[in-house]
Amino acid sequence: MNWIDNLIFCVLLAGGIYWFARNAQKIRRNILLGRALDISDNLNERWKLMAKVAIGQSKMVVRPVAGILHIFVYLGFIIINIEVLEIIIDGIFGTHRIFAFMGYFYYLLIASFEFLALLVILGCAIFLIRRYVLKLKRFMNKELEGWPRNDAAIILTTEIVLMSAFLIMNAADGVMMSYGKLSGGILLPEFAEAATKIFGEQSQAGKGLYFPVSAYLTGFLPSNPIALHYIERVCWWFHILGIIAFLNYIPYSKHFHILLAFPTVFYSNLKPKGKFSNLESVTNEVKLMLDPSAVPPVSDAPPAKFGAKDVPDLSWKQLMDAYSCTECGRCTSNCPANQTGKLLSPRKIMMDTRDRMEELGKGIDKNGVNYSDSKALVGDYITAEELWACTTCNACTESCPINIDPLSIIIDLRRYLVMEQSDAPAALNAMFTNIENNGAPWQFSPADRLNWKNE
Amino acid sequence: MEKELVVPTMAECLAKGEVPEILFWVGCAGSFDDRAKIITKAIVRILTKAEVKFAVLGTEESCTGDPAKRAGNEFLFQMQAMTNIQLLNGYEVKKIVTGCPHCFNTLKNEYPELGGNFEVIHHTQLIQQLLDSGRIKVEGGNFSGKKITFHDPCYLGRGNDVYEAPRALLGKLDAALVEMKRSRANGLCCGAGGAQMFKEAEKDNKEVNIERTEEALELQPQVIATGCPFCMTMLRDGVKLKEQDQATEVLDVAELIAKAADL
Ligand code: SF4
Ligand code: SF4
Numbered sequence: 225m226n227w228i229d230n231l232i233f234c235v236l237l238a239g240g241i242y243w244f245a246r247n248a249q250k251i252r253r254n255i256l257l258g259r260a261l262d263i264s265d266n267l268n269e270r271w272k273l274m275a276k277v278a279i280g281q282s283k284m285v286v287r288p289v290a291g292i293l294h295i296f297v298y299l300g301f302i303i304i305n306i307e308v309l310e311i312i313i314d315g316i317f318g319t320h321r322i323f324a325f326m327g328y329f330y331y332l333l334i335a336s337f338e339f340l341a342l343l344v345i346l347g348c349a350i351f352l353i354r355r356y357v358l359k360l361k362r363f364m365n366k367e368l369e370g371w372p373r374n375d376a377a378i379i380l381t382t383e384i385v386l387m388s389a390f391l392i393m394n395a396a397d398g399v400m401m402s403y404g405k406l407s408g409g410i411l412l413p414e415f416a417e418a419a420t421k422i423f424g425e426q427s428q429a430g431k432g433l434y435f436p437v438s439a440y441l442t443g444f445l446p447s448n449p450i451a452l453h454y455i456e457r458v459c460w461w462f463h464i465l466g467i468i469a470f471l472n473y474i475p476y477s478k479h480f481h482i483l484l485a486f487p488t489v490f491y492s493n494l495k496p497k498g499k500f501s502n503l504e505s506v507t508n509e510v511k512l513m514l515d516p517s518a519v520p521p522v523s524d525a526p527p528a529k530f531g532a533k534d535v536p537d538l539s540w541k542q543l544m545d546a547y548s549c550t551e552c553g554r555c556t557s558n559c560p561a562n563q564t565g566k567l568l569s570p571r572k573i574m575m576d577t578r579d580r581m582e583e584l585g586k587g588i589d590k591n592g593v594n595y596s597d598s599k600a601l602v603g604d605y606i607t608a609e610e611l612w613a614c615t616t617c618n619a620c621t622e623s624c625p626i627n628i629d630p631l632s633i634i635i636d637l638r639r640y641l642v643m644e645q646s647d648a649p650a651a652l653n654a655m656f657t658n659i660e661n662n663g664a665p666w667q668f669s670p671a672d673r674l675n676w677k678n679e
Numbered sequence: 680m681e682k683e684l685v686v687p688t689m690a691e692c693l694a695k696g697e698v699p700e701i702l703f704w705v706g707c708a709g710s711f712d713d714r715a716k717i718i719t720k721a722i723v724r725i726l727t728k729a730e731v732k733f734a735v736l737g738t739e740e741s742c743t744g745d746p747a748k749r750a751g752n753e754f755l756f757q758m759q760a761m762t763n764i765q766l767l768n769g770y771e772v773k774k775i776v777t778g779c780p781h782c783f784n785t786l787k788n789e790y791p792e793l794g795g796n797f798e799v800i801h802h803t804q805l806i807q808q809l810l811d812s813g814r815i816k817v818e819g820g821n822f823s824g825k826k827i828t829f830h831d832p833c834y835l836g837r838g839n840d841v842y843e844a845p846r847a848l849l850g851k852l853d854a855a856l857v858e859m860k861r862s863r864a865n866g867l868c869c870g871a872g873g874a875q876m877f878k879e880a881e882k883d884n885k886e887v888n889i890e891r892t893e894e895a896l897e898l899q900p901q902v903i904a905t906g907c908p909f910c911m912t913m914l915r916d917g918v919k920l921k922e923q924d925q926a927t928e929v930l931d932v933a934e935l936i937a938k939a940a941d942l
Contacts, residue, residue, distance in 0.1 A: 498838025499788035503753045507793065510757040531751065560868040560891075565884035613881040616749045616873030617833040622864050638751030651878040652750050659755055663741030664707040665877055674737040676709075676716035677686045 233315040233464075240468035247475035248483075251547055254585040258540035263491045270490050273627075278489040283625040287554070290354075293347040297383065300344035301482065307337045307390075311464050321397075338394065338437035341387040348380040348387075355380075362553035365562075367572040372478065372551055379479050386466045393459030395438035396445055396452045484548035485626045491541050492627035497618045500635055505530060506643075531639025534600040535581050538636060545628040546577035555620035555630060561613040568613035570620035570630035576605035577633060602637050611638050612649055684723050688737035689770045699734040701805075702772045704786065706779035707742050708908035714915065715778075715908035721937040722778050722802050728942055729814035731805075733776070739766060743785040750874035757793065760785075764795035774798045776805045778933075780834035780907045781872075787839070801835055803845040803906050803932050810851060810936075817939040822854040825901040827935075829856065830891065830914060831866035832907035845906050845932045852939055857898050867891050871909035892917025896927065903929045 276282045281298065285291035310323045324330050355363045355376060363376075445452060474480050511518050532538050555570040556562050562569050580601045587595040602608075611634055620630045641647045648656070655665045663670050692699050703726065709719040726733045744759030767775075775797050777783040787799035800808075809815050827849055835841045842863045849856050861867045870880070870887025880886055892914055895903045903914055914929045 496784070496788050496839045498784035498834045500748060502789065502792045503757075506753045506757050510754065510761055513758070514761055530753065558865070560870060560887045561881070561883075563867075564880075564887050564890055566881045568881070609881050612878070613883075614873050615833070615868045615870060615875050615887065617868035618837040619833075619865075619868065622837050635749075635751060639753055640751075642751035643754060648750060648752070649878050652874055655746060655750070655874065655877040656752055656755055659742045659744070659747055659759065663759075664711060665742060665746050666707070666711055668711045670738055670741065673705075673710045673740055674686070674688070674735070676705075676719055677684055679716065 227318070230316060230318050236465065236468060237312065237315065240472060244471050244475065247472070250585055250589070251475055251480065253588075254581045255540050255543045255547060257536045257581065257584065258538050258543040259536070261539040261541055263541060266494055269494060273492065273494070274486060274490045277492075277625075277627060278486045281625070283627075286623075286625075290351075290552075293350055296340070296343035296347040297351075300340040300347075300387070303340050304337055304344075304390075306333065308464070308467060311460070315464060334394070335436045338391065338435055341390050342437045344387045345384050348383045352377070352380050352384075362557040365553065365556060365569060365571070367569055367575055368551065368553075372575065375477050375479075376551070378473070379477065382466065382470055382473070386463060386470065389459045389463040389466065391438045391441060393456055393463060394435045395441035396456035396459065398435040398438060399442050399445060399447070400449060400452050400456065478549065478551045481548050481550040481626070484544060485550075488544055488548040488626050488628065491544070493621075493629055493632075497621055501632065503530065503639070529640065530643035531641070532633070532636035533602050533640045533644065535577060535584060537640070538577070538601075538633060542629070542633055542636075543577065543581060545630075545633075546574050546581060548626060549574035549578070549628055551575060552625065554623040554625065555628070558619040558623045560615055560617055560619065566610075566613040567607070568610045568634075570634075572610070573606060573630045573633055574628060577601060580605050602640055606637060608641060608647065611641065614638075684720060685727065686723055686737075687734045688739075689734045689772075690737070690739065692734045693770065697732070698771075700732040701774045701776050702767070702770075703733045703735050704743075704775050704777040704779075704782050705735055705740060706777060706782045706908065708912075709778040710740070712908055712912070714911060718908060718911070718931040718933055719778055721931065721934040721942070722776075724937050724942040725806055725809070725815060725933060725940070728940065729809040731809070731814070736766070743782045745781040745785045746874045746877060748785070748789070749872065750877075756789075760790055760793050760795070764790060764793055767795060767797065772797055774800075776800050776802055778802050778908070780832040780838070781909070784834040784838050801839075801841060801844070801906065803835075803848055804841065806933060806936055807844045807847050810848070815936075815940055817851050817936060822852040822902075822935070822939060825854045826898065827852070827854045827856055827902040827904050828859055828895055828898050828900045829862070829932075830859070830869065830895060830903055830905045830910055831863060832905060832910050833866070833868050833872050835906055836866055837864055845904070848932050848936055849904060852935060854902075857900060859894050859898065861894065867894065869905075869907075869910040869913035871913045876909050876912070886917075888913035888917045889920065892921060896921060896923055900927055902935070903927060904932050904935060905929065906932050 281291065281295055284294050310321065313322050314320055323333070326333070354360050355373075363373075368376075445455065474482065529537055535543060549571070551571055551574075553571050556572070559568065559570050580599075583599070584595070584597075587597055602611075614631070614634045616631060616635070618631060621627065624630075658665050658667055662668060687697075687699070689699070689702065703722065705719055706715075708715040710716070741763060742759055743763065744756035747753075747759065748756035775786055777786060777799065780801060783799060783801045786795070786797060790797070806815075810817065829845055829849060831837075831842065835845070846856065859866075867890065868887060869891050875887075895914065896918070903918070905911055905914060908931075911929060911931060915924075918924050918927050918929055
């Protein structure tokens with residue numbers, strides 16, 4: 225590599241990182257459109273939960289096939305980042321395989337990268353088959369039509385292509401290195417010897433660096449060193465530019481979960497799932513109603529809405545959940561309302577919340593922070609029919625691999641419909657009236673409450 | 680064999696200067712729904728047999744506010760909650776057993792922030808304690824060889840992670856306990872929660888209770904057991920609709936224990 229290459233590389237890398245940071249910052253701003261909410265309790269427990277559920281993927285394996293394949297891809301993503309680091313250093317300084325000084329450990333790394341790359345390809349291929357050939361039911365719901373379905377296809381194919389480029393690059397490099405120092409790098413008979421010692425002599429590449437997977441690709445490559453050199457370089461560039469491009473794709477995609485899954489789990493609900501939040505604004509009013517002598521708390525803040533009409537009425541945690549949702553549909557596939565053909569889909573609740581945030585965010589980009597439009601999450605995105613289908617059974621929160629809580633959003637929107645709009649189904653209004661008048665959801669007299677004793 | 684039930688109220692206890700061990704929160708369904716009243720009485724018989732000094736609120740009891748809260752009416756919920764808390768604190772109640780997972784969840788989880796701090800347990804948990812401490816005994820009764828499956832109420836199971844207490848009770852019956860495909864944390868709702876009990880279902884191609892009943896009936900059980908008066912209604916309706924009410928009974932765990940203990 226000459227210095228022009230290095231310069232181009234540095235410019236592209238810096239540009240890629242800058243653009244990503246800019247978009248990530250927008251997402252952060254959108255999330256912070258939400259209400260403040262203090263989640264700073266039980267930090268120890270939170271770290272443990274994150275280790276188990278996010279890092280340890282404990283809820284993913286509830287569905288073993290998808291769970292294990294996901295672990296392949298996830299491990300691939302994490303471990304292969306070490307290799308990306310090497311590529312970046314090589315790219316900036318014009319070195320070749322700078323980490324090779326680690327000797328045996330390097331072989332181990334390379335070998336594990338290669339196996340993982342293979343597993344990633346395998347995992348993504350099976351994921352594609354499940355989605356587009358077997359058409360698993362939960363990937364066929366209406367809310368995935370259009371962009372969400374393409375998004376999934378783009379992510380999976382990109383990962384396959386990137387990993388393939390990585391393996392072809394290694395294959396070409398392996399052959400060249402078995403020829404000697406052709407790739408302008410460091411290769412090294414003593415490494416070759418060590419490789420042979422560790423791994424035996426099953427392959428041609430064993431004479432160069434040991435590439436346990438890509439060695440099987442060498443047969444497809446030309447033997448001309450110049451051609452090999454170009455194949456290696458093209459794959460190298462393709463791989464790293466692909467990664468930079470992919471990095472910049474993520475903020476536009478459900479794939480952002482690879483970053484937000486961790487904080488989402490960290491800040492997840494630790495209380496019993498049956499417990500719903502307590503609306504303090506209501507508590508203050510109810511106290512005043514029950515005890516007229518109570519003094520209302522003094523506050524400069526504008527009176528809070530009861531419940532949520534739009535995304536700024538939700539908490540930042542609920543909004544972060546929406547950006548973390550990877551649209552896997554486990555929630556929806558376990559939702560009793562959805563299973564029985566009702567309009568409600570907890571996944572769609574999360575997708576709508578994100579789409580609405582994006583819409584507001586774009587408006588803010590164009591027109592400044594005070595931007596508002598005539599739309600809202602309730603009505604324009606999520607209909608009352610969806611909201612009223614929920615049995616509050618918590619199957620969705622239980623199924624979500626990263627503890628996302630669609631139910632809390634459903635309830636906040638219901639609160640808005642009922643308390644701000646007085647727009648509940650008639651039967652529920654009747655139930656409210658009964659509770660108010662008789663202290664029971666049915667029309668029975670409180671005086672008859674103990675009649676069962678003598679019946 | 681129907682003995683008259685002795686059911687003291689908190690007001691009576693206070694008048695006599697007695698302090699009951701535990702308050703039995705009957706709940707609206709347990710007080711007014713004909714089928715649920717039978718469960719209430721089974722619970723009372725168990726408490727009486729175990730010589731638990733309990734009392735009820737009687738006509739002073741009022742809805743916990745659960746259906747209002749799940750339906751989004753936080754105002755009504757908090758009105759109910761605060762009135763109930765005043766009453767409960769007035770009687771210096773420390774411990775509550777409920778006959779309904781919804782009352783259980785609300786009292787246990789949602790009342791503390793509003794000033795109501797009680798130890799709250801579900802009736803299956805209390806009965807388990809009574810059996811474990813030998814205060815009542817069951818002999819397996821007439822259930823031997825029968826197939827029983829347990830339907831997890833959402834607000835007992837997923838809502839509060841109580842999966843084992845009801846199963847431990849069923850385990851005492853020397854019946855065959857079989858699990859549905861979807862059980863415990865993965866259990867399927869009966870369709871009543873979230874105030875659905877009080878409204879028509881939204882447009883769909885199937886009612887949730889039918890989906891759940893079909894799953895239970897696949898096992899061809901003699902008994903579908905549950906621990907919630909609303910699940911009871913939903914599953915009974917389902918079984919009737921499927922015309923299986925001759926072959927399969929829907930019973931609360933408390934009723935099974937009461938039967939097994941000849942109460
Ligand atoms: S809580 Fe509501 S949205 Fe979630 S699974 Fe149950 S019915 Fe569906
Ligand atoms: S909320 Fe969770 S379970 Fe539902 S689609 Fe999103 S990531 Fe999957």
